[in-house]
Amino acid sequence: MTESSTIMLSDWEYLIEIYIGTPPVKQLAIADTASEITWTQCQPCLSCCKQIQPIFNPMKSSSYKVMSCRSSDCQSKRRDPNINVKCNRMFINSKCHYGITYNDGSTRNGVLGYEMYKLGSRSILKMAYGCAYDNRGEFHETSAGIVGLGSGNLSFIGQIRKLIGGKFSYCLVDRSKQNAKSKINFGSNAIVSGPGVVSTPLVTKSPREWYHVTLEGVSVRNTRIPFNIGVAKYMKDVVKEGNIVIDSGTTMTHLPTDMYQKLENTLRGAIKAIPVEDPTGELSLCYKNVNNFRIPTIIFHFARGADVALETNNTIAPYSGLLCLAIIPSDDLAIYGNLSQMNRS
Structure with missing residues (x-):
C-alpha cells in the first residue's frame, strides 16, 4: 500500500x-x-x-x-x-x-x-x-x-x-x-533518503504504544550536555535506551530538569541579549519580541550518530508577548515535541 x-x-x-x-x-x-x-x-x-x-x-x-x-x-x-x-x-x-x-x-x-x-x-x-x-x-x-x-x-x-x-x-x-x-x-x-538524512533506532519498551529513541545529549557551540547529568524520576538507570519519546501532539520538548538547567545556563551565557521575566511564571528563559531575534543552534545527539541541528524557529516560540525557549524541564517523561520536529521529520 x-x-x-x-x-x-x-x-x-x-x-x-x-x-x-x-x-x-x-x-x-x-x-x-x-x-x-x-x-x-x-x-x-x-x-x-x-x-x-x-x-x-x-x-x-x-x-x-x-x-x-x-x-x-x-x-x-x-x-x-x-x-x-x-x-x-x-x-x-x-x-x-x-x-x-x-x-x-x-x-x-x-x-x-x-x-x-x-x-x-x-x-x-x-x-x-x-x-x-x-x-x-x-x-x-x-x-x-x-x-x-x-x-x-x-x-x-x-x-x-x-x-x-x-x-x-x-x-x-x-x-x-x-x-x-x-x-x-x-x-x-x-522512505526518506538523500544528503543530510540521519537515522536512529526505535527502542521497543513500555509503553509499547509510544516511539522511544535514545538521546545521548545536546550541545550549544562547544558545550555538550550529556543526558545522564540528571536522571528523571521514572528512570532507574542513566543514559537508558529509549529515554525520550517522539510526540507530534506535544508542542514543547521536555528534558530532565538537571539537563534542562544546564542547557538554559549555557544559552544565557551565549545569547547577547538581556532575559525578560515571563509574566505568567511558566517559562524561565524569555526575551523581548524583536525582529530577527536569533539564538545559537542547539544540536540534539541521538544514538548512532544521528545529530539534529535545531535553529531558532525550532527552539524559540512567541509566548505572552515575548520570545521564549520552547524547551522545558520535566521530572517525569522526556518528550521530543513537534516544534523540534518542524522541518526536521
Whole structure:
C-alpha cells in the first residue's frame, strides 16, 4: 500500500485530513504519534467542545458499527492502563465505553466502534474508532479529534501496519507559513533518503504504544550536555535506551530538569541579549519580541550518530508577548515535541 494524506498547521497543532464513514465525511484531526485511539467528537453530544467542522454523526453512516464489550479489541483495551474501558455487565452485548485523560487534564469519553476510513484513494473497512460524546477541558476548535499514530494495535498505524509494511513518515511545516501544507506518507513512499538524512533506532519498551529513541545529549557551540547529568524520576538507570519519546501532539520538548538547567545556563551565557521575566511564571528563559531575534543552534545527539541541528524557529516560540525557549524541564517523561520536529521529520 502506497498512500498519503495532507498534514497542515493550525495554531500549535498539526492536523491530518482523513475521511470517515459512508458516505465519507472529511475530518481534520490532530496528528498524534503518542496516542493510540483515533477519535472525533460525535453526535449526539452530552458535552462537546466547540469546533468549526460539522460534528460527525455515526447514525448517518452505513458502515458504522458499535464495538461490543465481548469483542477481543474491547477486552484488550480493558487491560490498558492508559485507557479507561467500562462495560455494563448486566447486558451481554453492551457497548465498549472508553475514557482518556491527557496530560493537560482534559478528558475524552465515548464509545468504541468500527468505521470505514478513506486514506488517499483507498477505503479501509472496519477500523477501530472512538466516538467521543463527552469532552471536557482544552480543545482547539479547528480540530475534530485525534488521529492516533502511535504503535498500539488499535492505533491508525497499528491497524494498517501490514498494508504499509510498518512504514510512515511526515513533514511538519514551518509555523511562519500558516497556510502551508505537507504530506504524511505511508508504505514505500515513506522512505526518506538523500544528503543530510540521519537515522536512529526505535527502542521497543513500555509503553509499547509510544516511539522511544535514545538521546545521548545536546550541545550549544562547544558545550555538550550529556543526558545522564540528571536522571528523571521514572528512570532507574542513566543514559537508558529509549529515554525520550517522539510526540507530534506535544508542542514543547521536555528534558530532565538537571539537563534542562544546564542547557538554559549555557544559552544565557551565549545569547547577547538581556532575559525578560515571563509574566505568567511558566517559562524561565524569555526575551523581548524583536525582529530577527536569533539564538545559537542547539544540536540534539541521538544514538548512532544521528545529530539534529535545531535553529531558532525550532527552539524559540512567541509566548505572552515575548520570545521564549520552547524547551522545558520535566521530572517525569522526556518528550521530543513537534516544534523540534518542524522541518526536521
